[in-house]
Amino acid sequence: xxxxxxxxKMEEVSKTFPGVKALSDVNFTLRQGEVHALMGENxxxxxxxxxxxxxxxxMDQGKVYLNGRPIVARSPLEAQHLGISTVYQEINLxxxxxxxxxxxxxxxxxxxxxxxxxxxxxxxxxxxxxLNLNLDVKKSLSDYSVAIQQMVAIARAVDMSSGVLILxxxxxxxxxxxxxxxxxxMRKLRDEGMGIVFVTHFLxxxxxxxxxxxxxxxxSLVGEYxxxxxxxxxxxxxxxxxxxxxxxxxxxxxxxxxxxVVMAAKSLTRxxxxxxxxxxxxxxxxxxxxxxxxxxxxxxxxxxxxxxQADSGVMTLGAEQFQSMNPKKAIRQGIGFCPEDxxxxxxxxxxxxxxxxxLALQAKKGIFNYxxxxxxQEIAQRFIDLLRIKxxxxxxxxxNLSGGNQQKVILARWLATEPKLLILxxxxRxxxxxxxxxxxxxxxxxxxxxxxILIISSELQEMIECADRIVVLRDRMQVxxxxxxxxxxxxxxxxxxxxxxxxxxxxxxGS
Amino acid sequence: MKLERMRLGLRINQNNIIIFSTLLLILLxxxxxxxxxxxFFSWQVFFNLFIDNAYLIIVATGLAFVIITGGIDLSVxxxxxxxxxxxxxxxxxxxxxxxxxxxxxxxxxxxxxxxxYLIQRFDLHPWIVTLAGMFLARGASYFITTQSIxxxxxxxxxxxxxxxxxxxxNFISVSVIIAxxxxxxxxxxxxxxxxxxxVFAVGGSEKSSVLMGLPVPRITVLVYTISGFxxxxxxxxxxxxxxxxxxxxxxxxxxDAIAACVIGGILLTGGFGYLVGxxxxxxxxxxxxxxxxxxxxxxxxWTKIAVGFLxxxxxxxxxxxxxxxxxxxxxxxxxxxxxxxxxxxxxAEYSKL
Numbered sequence: 001x002x003x004x005x006x007x008x009k010m011e012e013v014s015k016t017f018p019g020v021k022a023l024s025d026v027n028f029t030l031r032q033g034e035v036h037a038l039m040g041e042n043x044x045x046x047x048x049x050x051x052x053x054x055x056x057x058x059m060d061q062g063k064v065y066l067n068g069r070p071i072v073a074r075s076p077l078e079a080q081h082l083g084i085s086t087v088y089q090e091i092n093l094x095x096x097x098x099x100x101x102x103x104x105x106x107x108x109x110x111x112x113x114x115x116x117x118x119x120x121x122x123x124x125x126x127x128x129x130x131l132n133l134n135l136d137v138k139k140s141l142s143d144y145s146v147a148i149q150q151m152v153a154i155a156r157a158v159d160m161s162s163g164v165l166i167l168x169x170x171x172x173x174x175x176x177x178x179x180x181x182x183x184x185x186m187r188k189l190r191d192e193g194m195g196i197v198f199v200t201h202f203l204x205x206x207x208x209x210x211x212x213x214x215x216x217x218x219x220s221l222v223g224e225y226x227x228x229x230x231x232x233x234x235x236x237x238x239x240x241x242x243x244x245x246x247x248x249x250x251x252x253x254x255x256x257x258x259x260x261v262v263m264a265a266k267s268l269t270r271x272x273x274x275x276x277x278x279x280x281x282x283x284x285x286x287x288x289x290x291x292x293x294x295x296x297x298x299x300x301x302x303x304x305x306x307x308x309q310a311d312s313g314v315m316t317l318g319a320e321q322f323q324s325m326n327p328k329k330a331i332r333q334g335i336g337f338c339p340e341d342x343x344x345x346x347x348x349x350x351x352x353x354x355x356x357x358x359l360a361l362q363a364k365k366g367i368f369n370y371x372x373x374x375x376x377q378e379i380a381q382r383f384i385d386l387l388r389i390k391x392x393x394x395x396x397x398x399x400n401l402s403g404g405n406q407q408k409v410i411l412a413r414w415l416a417t418e419p420k421l422l423i424l425x426x427x428x429r430x431x432x433x434x435x436x437x438x439x440x441x442x443x444x445x446x447x448x449x450x451x452x453i454l455i456i457s458s459e460l461q462e463m464i465e466c467a468d469r470i471v472v473l474r475d476r477m478q479v480x481x482x483x484x485x486x487x488x489x490x491x492x493x494x495x496x497x498x499x500x501x502x503x504x505x506x507x508x509x510g511s
Numbered sequence: 512m513k514l515e516r517m518r519l520g521l522r523i524n525q526n527n528i529i530i531f532s533t534l535l536l537i538l539l540x541x542x543x544x545x546x547x548x549x550x551f552f553s554w555q556v557f558f559n560l561f562i563d564n565a566y567l568i569i570v571a572t573g574l575a576f577v578i579i580t581g582g583i584d585l586s587v588x589x590x591x592x593x594x595x596x597x598x599x600x601x602x603x604x605x606x607x608x609x610x611x612x613x614x615x616x617x618x619x620x621x622x623x624x625x626x627x628y629l630i631q632r633f634d635l636h637p638w639i640v641t642l643a644g645m646f647l648a649r650g651a652s653y654f655i656t657t658q659s660i661x662x663x664x665x666x667x668x669x670x671x672x673x674x675x676x677x678x679x680x681n682f683i684s685v686s687v688i689i690a691x692x693x694x695x696x697x698x699x700x701x702x703x704x705x706x707x708x709x710v711f712a713v714g715g716s717e718k719s720s721v722l723m724g725l726p727v728p729r730i731t732v733l734v735y736t737i738s739g740f741x742x743x744x745x746x747x748x749x750x751x752x753x754x755x756x757x758x759x760x761x762x763x764x765x766x767d768a769i770a771a772c773v774i775g776g777i778l779l780t781g782g783f784g785y786l787v788g789x790x791x792x793x794x795x796x797x798x799x800x801x802x803x804x805x806x807x808x809x810x811x812x813w814t815k816i817a818v819g820f821l822x823x824x825x826x827x828x829x830x831x832x833x834x835x836x837x838x839x840x841x842x843x844x845x846x847x848x849x850x851x852x853x854x855x856x857x858x859a860e861y862s863k864l
Contacts, residue, residue, distance in 0.1 A: 077724050092722040094715030096782035097708070105712055106705075106724045114703035156723075 005032045006068075007195040008053075008084075008164050013062030015052055022048040026062075026221045028214055030164065030195040035186055037206045037227070038199045040216035041239050041293060041458065046199055049216065050168055054079040054086050066164070083162025087153045089169040095142035095149070100124035102141050103156050131155050131185045146272075147178030151185060158189060165189065166197045171205060172294065175272060183209050201294030202475050203232060203497070215239060232497035236292075240460075240493070257285035257468060261316075262452040263335075263421050265304060268313035274299045276313065277478045279471055281421060286443060286453045288467035290460060290492050296476035297456045298340050301423050304454070305337040306330045318420075331364045336414030338407070340425040340456075346410045349399035353391055354380040356398045356409050361416045383412035387442060404435025411442065422446070425456045440466055460489045472496060529776030529828060533791045536821075540798045548805040554681040560797040565686035566591065566749035567764070571771040571789035572697045573741020576734040578772050579701075580713045581781025582630065582637040584735060586644035587742045588764035589652075590622060592757070594746025596652040599660035599756025608666035615743050622648070623739015627732035637735075645765065652758035659757035662750065671751045686748040690790075693741065697786040710734060714781030770818055771796065774825050780833070795821070 008030040015023040023045045030036050040046045052059045055073030064071050066082060073079035076086070093102045100120050101108070109119045124137040133151055141149055150170055157165055167186075171179045186196055186209060198210055206213060206227065213230060215222040215238045222238045264280035274296040281287050289297045302308040304315065306325030315322045317333045330337070339346055348356055357380045362371055371379075380394045387408040391401060398409055407427060414422055424443070428436040443466045447453055457463050463470055469483040472495045480495045545552035561568070570587050577584045594615045601611045622644065629640050662668070674682035701707040709730050712720045720727050750756065773779060774795050775788025799817045803809050 076722060080724065092716075092719040094712045094719050094723075094782070096715035097712055101708055101712075105708055108705050108708060110705075114699075115705065115708065 004034075006030075007032050007066070009065040010049070010053065011063045011065070013049065013052060013064075014060050015048055015057060016060055021219050023052065023059075023219045026216065026219070028221075029224065030197060031212075032163070032195055033190055033193045034211040035190050035196045035198050035209050037210040037213045038197055038216070039206065039213055039235065039239055040222075044216040044239070045219040046216055047168070048219075050086070050166055050197070050199065054084060054166065080160055083160075084164045084166065085157030085161035086166040086168060087150070087157050087170055089172050091146065091149045091153050093141055093149060093153055093156070096140060098138050098140055099128075099135055099144070099152055100137040102152055103127060103137075103159065127155055127159055128152075130188075131158070132188065133185075145178070147174050147181060150174065150178075151182065154182075154185060158194070161194070163193070164195050164197070166199075168199045169201070169294075170198075171200060171202060179205065201292055203235065203292070204475055206235075207232070233494060236493050236497045239292075256448045256450075257282045257452075258450075262318070263304070263454075264316040266314045266316070268300070268303050268310045268315065270299070270303060270308055270311050273308060273476070274303065274473075275477045277471075277473070279478075281452045281454060283420075283452055284447050284450045285469065286447045286455060286467045288463035288470040289454065289456045289473060290463060290470050291473035291496060293458065294476075295473040295496075297473055298425055299476070300473070301337070301425050301454065301456060304330070305335060305423060307337075328363070331360060331417060334418070334420035336360070336417060336419035336422040338410050338414060338422070338424045338427060340429075347398050347406055349397070351398060352395045353384070353389070353398050353401070353409055354394040357383055357394075357412045357416055360413045364417050379416050380412075383415060386415075387412055388438070402435070404439065407435070407439060408442075411439075415446070419451065421452045421454065423454045423456075426458065427455065428457065428459070428462060436462070460492050464488065464492075527776070527785065528832065529825065530785050530788055530791065532825075532828065533775055533788070533795060537791065537795055537798060540795070540802065544798065544802045544805065548802075551801070551805055554678045556801060558677070558681055558683050558687070560794050560801065561687040561690065562684050563752075564793045564797050565684065565690040566745040566752060567767060567771065568690040568790050568793050569693050569741050569748060570745035570764070571768040571775075571793055572694055572786060573738040573745070574765075574768050575697070575772050575775075575777050575784060575786055575789045576701075576710055577637070577738045578769075578777050578779060579710050579781055579784055580731065580734050581717070582731070582734065583641060583769070583779075584623075584626070584644075584738045584742075585638065585641040585765050586622070586626065586648055587738065587745070587768055588761045589645045589648035590619060590739065590742035591746040591749050591764065592760040593648040593652045594619065594743050595750045595753065595760050596655050596660070596756040596758050598747065598750050599662050600655050602662055602664040602667065603660055608664050612747055615747055616740060619739045619741075619743020619746070620736055621739070623736040623742070624732060626739065627735030630735065631728045631731040649758065655758075656756075657758065659755050659759075662754045662756065667751065667754065671754055684751070686751050689744070689748055693744065694787060694790050701786045706730065706733065711782055714783070716782075767796070767818075770822050773822055773829070774818075776825075776829075778829055778833070779826075 006029055010026065010028040013023055013026045013028070014021075026045065026049060028049065038046050038049065048057065051057045053064065053073070055075045055078050058074070064073075066084070071082050073082055073084065079086070094105070097105065103124050104120055109116045109123065111119065121137050128135055128137065131151060131154065133148070133155070135144065135148065141152060144152070154165070154167070154170075170182060174182065186198070190196060198206075200206060210227045212224060213227050213235065214224045215235070217239065260283040261280050262283050266278050267276040268274070268278075269276045277296070277300050279287070289300065291297050299308065303310045304325070306327050306329060309324055315325060317335070320333070322329075327337070348359065351359075354376055358371055358376045361379070365371065377394065383389070384391065384394060389401075389405050389408045389412070391405065398406060401409065411427075427443070428439050440462060443453055443455065453466075455463060455466055464487050467487070469481065470487055470492060471478060472480045472482065472492060474496055482491055482495065550556070570591060574584050574587055597618065598611050598615055601614065602608065626640050626644050629635055630637050670685050673685050675684070675688065676682045701710070709720070709725050712723070712725055713727055713730055717727060749760070753760065768789075771789045771792030772784070773792065775784070775790065775792030777784035777788050796814070796818045799821075800814045803811060803813045803817075
C-alpha cells in the first residue's frame with residue numbers, strides 16, 4: 001500500500017443516546033501516512049465517533065471499512081485485535097510494573113514456559129527506539145514523567161496496531177516541550193505509513209502536526225478540509241457553527257463598576273494546567289473569560305477558588321495577599337463559585353431547596369454554628385422571591401426542579417453568603433432560552449448592586465451581553481483583552497483564532 | 512560486566528527497600544537475641560522458627576497473592592481451623608491419611624474459588640465476602656464438633672515425628688520442606704509466569720489491566736483460589752504440628768498472616784511486593800516470640816506489642832515510599848532521571864495566613 005491510500009472509512013454512522021442524537025450520518029476517512037485531526041466543540045460528537053469506532057458503544061447505523069474490508073468492533077479489545085489502537089488522555093497502563101512489562105503484558109514472550117525477561121527487555125528497547133526513545137526498560141513506569149508514560153502507551157498501541165492509531169487528547173497534560181517530543185514520534189509514525197487520528201482542543205497543535213481536519217458540530221459532519229487550506233478563523237467559525245451577524249448583538253449599555261479593585265490575580269500559574277494569567281476585577285464589574293473548551297477558562301477559575309493550587313503567582317483580595325487558596329478560605333474571603341457542571345459539582349440532589357440554599361452559608365459559618373430553621377426558611381424565602389425560583393415549596397427536593405431553576409438555587413446559595421466576587425462557570429448551559437435570559441438579567445442586576453462577577457461561557461453572545469470586559473484565553477494562555485465598544489463576536493473569535501498578537505511573547509518551553 | 516550486573520541485581524530501590532529493611536531487622540533481632548541470651552545462637556533455635564511457623568508461612572504466602580491484587584482474605588485462619596477439625600474427624604473415622612489430605616486441599620480450593628467468584632461476579636468488597644467466609648468456616652467447624660479431637664492416625668504421627676537432620680544433630684520437619692517449596696513456587700510464579708505478572712498488573716490498576724486485555728475476572732478468582740488452597744495446605748501442616756483438630760485453633764491468626772505480609776513488604780494497597788516477603792515477615796515475628804520466650808519473665812503478650820509496633824513502623828515506611836513515588840513522578844521530566852527527593856511541606860504558607 002502507498003501513502004494516501006484509504007486505510008479506514010466510516011460511512012453514514014449514526015448513534016442515538018436516550019434523548020440525544022449523538023451522531024447523524026457522519027462520514028470519516030483516514031488515509032495511510034496522515035495525521036488527521038478530529039475537531040469540534042464539546043458535544044459535537046468527537047468522542048462518540050471514537051467510541052463507536054473502538055467498540056465502546058455499538059453504532060445504530062453505518063459501516064466501517066478497514067483496508068477495504070467491513071469490520072465490526074464490539075469491544076475495545078476486539079478493536080485492538082482488528083488493529084485499531086487507542087491512546088486515551090488518561091494513561092491506561094500500570095505504573096507499578098516496569099516499562100517493558102507495560103509494553104508486553106498480556107503477550108509476554110516465553111521460553112520453555114517461563115517468561116523470557118531477556119528477550120522482553122531486548123524487544124522493548126528495540127520497540128522504543130523506533131519511537132526515538134531511549135529508556136531503561138527495567139525501571140518501573142512510575143519513575144518516568146507523564147509524557148514518557150504517554151509515549152510508552154503509544155509504543156504499546158503502535159506495536160499492536162495494524163496501521164490505525166487514535167490519540168484522544170494526548171497532549172492535554174503535557175507541557176510544550178513534551179508535546180514536541182510527542183509530535184516527533186507522531187511524524188515518524190506517519191512517515192512509516194500509519195494513519196493517526198488526533199483529537200485535541202489546541203488549535204496551534206492542529207496546524208503544527210495535522211494534514212487534514214474533519215470538523216463535527218452537533219453530531220453532524222461539517223466537512224473534511226486540508227489543514228493548509230483552512231484558515232484558523234474559518235476553522236473556529238465551522239466549529240462554533242455560525243457567522244456572526246452584527247444585528248444580533250445586544251451590547252451591555254450601562255456599566256456600574258467603581259474603581260475599587262475587589263480581586264486581583266497576578267501571574268497565577270499551574271504547571272500542565274494554565275500559564276500565567278493576570279486579571280483584576282473591580283467592584284460591580286462583570287468580567288468575562290472567553291476561549292474554546294480546554295483553553296484554560298475553568299482551570300483559571302479553579303485556581304481563584306482554590307480547588308487547584310497555583311504553583312506561583314499572588315492573589316489580592318481586598319487588602320490581603322494570598323499565595324495559596326482553598327475553597328474554605330475563598331468562601332470566608334467572600335468568593336462564591338458556581339461550577340461548570342451543576343449536576344456533579346453543584347446541586348445536592350437529595351436535599352431540599354432550602355437546604356441547598358443554606359449549604360454554603362452554613363459552611364462559611366462552620367458546622368458548629370448551626371443556623372436555626374426559622375432563619376433558614378427566611379433566607380430561602382427571600383431568595384426564592386428575589387430570583388423568582390419557580391417551586392411549589394422550599395421543601396421540594398432540588399432534583400425535581402428544571403435546570404434553570406436549579407441554577408438559580410445555586411446562585412441563591414452563593415448570594416446567601418453575601419459574596420464580594422461571584423465566579424459563574426457556564427451559568428446557562430443546558431437550560432432553556434427563557435431561563436437563560438432571566439439569569440442574564442439577574443447577573444446584570446447583581447452587578448448593579450455592587451457585586452463583582454467573573455463569568456465563563458461558551459456562548460460569546462452571552463458574555464457580550466453581560467460583561468464589561470472580556471479576557472481571552474487560548475491554549476491555556478492569556479492572549480488578550482477586549483472591552484467596551486470593541487466587544488463583538490467577530491473580534492473575540494479573531495482573537496481566539498489568532499491569539500491577539502501577544503502569543504509570541506510567551507515562552508514556548510513551559511517547563 | 513558480570514560484576515556490574517551483580518551490583519545492579521542488589522541495587523536497593525523503592526521496590527525492595529522494605530525487603531532489605533526486614534532482612535536487616537531479622538539480623539539485628541537475631542544478633543540482639545544471641546548477645547543477650549545464651550543458647551539463642553544455635554542452628555536448632557533458628558530451625559525452630561521455621562518448624563513452629565511453617566503453617567503461617569504457607570498461609571501468608573497464599574494471602575500475599577490476594578493482597579497484591581489489592582484484595583484481602585480474612586477467612587484464612589478459620590479455614591485452617593476448619594481443615595484441622597475436618598481432618599481430625601475424618602481420621603477418627605478411619606479414613607486413609609492421604610485421602611484426607613486430598614479432601615482437605617479440595618475443600619480449600621473450592622472455598623477460595625467460591626469467595627473469589629462472589630467477589631468478582633457481583634463486584635462485592637473482599638472484606639465483606641471473606642469476613643462472611645471467616646464466620647462460615649469457623650461455624651462449620653462447630654457443626655462438626657465442639658470438642659478437640661486428638662489425632663492418632665499412624666501416618667500423621669510419623670509425618671509429624673519425622674526429623675530431617677541438617678547440620679549435625681539439628682533437624683527440620685517435613686512441614687518446613689512443604690513451606691519452603693510453597694514459597695519457592697510462589698516466587699517463581701510471581702516472576703516467571705504470565706499469571707504472576709498479571710496479578711501485579713491488576714494490583715497496579717484494575718481498569719488499565721482490563722483495557723490492556725488481561726483476563727481480570729479469571730485472575731481475581733484464581734488468587735482467592737490460591738489463598739484457599741494455601742490455607743488448606745497450611746491447615747494440614749498445622750494439623751501435623753498440633754496433632755489435634757479443634758475449632759478454637761488459631762483465633763485471629765488471619766491478622767498475623769496480614770502482619771507478616773506487611774512486614775515482608777507486600778503493600779496493602781496492592782501492586783507491590785516480593786513473594787519471599789511473607790516468609791521474612793513470619794520469621795521476624797518468630798524471632799520476637801523467641802526472644803520473649805528466652806527472656807522468661809515477660810508475658811507472651813509482649814510479642815503482640817512488639818509486632819504491633821513493627822507493623823506501625825512498616826506501614827509508615829510503606830506510606831513514605833508511596834508518597835515519594837508520587838512526588839517523583841511530578842518532579843521527573845522527560846527521560847532525565849533526577850534522584851528522588853522529599854520536599855519539605857510548605858507549611859510556612861499556611862501558617863502565614
